[in-house]
Amino acid sequence: MDDEALRAERARTAARLAALRGDHAEVVAASRDTNADDEHDPEGATIAFERAQIETLARQAERHLAEVDAALARVADGSYGVCERCGRPIAPERLEARPTARTCVSCPAVG
Structure with missing residues (x-):
């Protein structure tokens, strides 16, 4: 993979991270705006579960972004x-x- 492909991967990962952060903000806002007891809703996932799932995906995207940045640094210094x-x-x-x-x-x- 070359520098250009790594930069494209970085852009995709950054966009995914931004989307996840937006999703997280929406879930937090929704939980703030509702009085529903979703912890006892047998029909679906709880808001807490959804928030935790998004947070986990965001952490994974952050780690991948750091790995891509490190790979780009190796390209720059010739060690890739x-x-x-x-x-x-x-x-x-x-x-x-x-x-x-x-x-x-x-x-x-x-x-």
């Missing part, structure tokens, strides 16, 4: 595609499947 453990090249197939990979396939199993 080089295993951080053994110094060998990371297989292009691995980078295609996991563009933020820091290690080659054999190294994560070590240690």
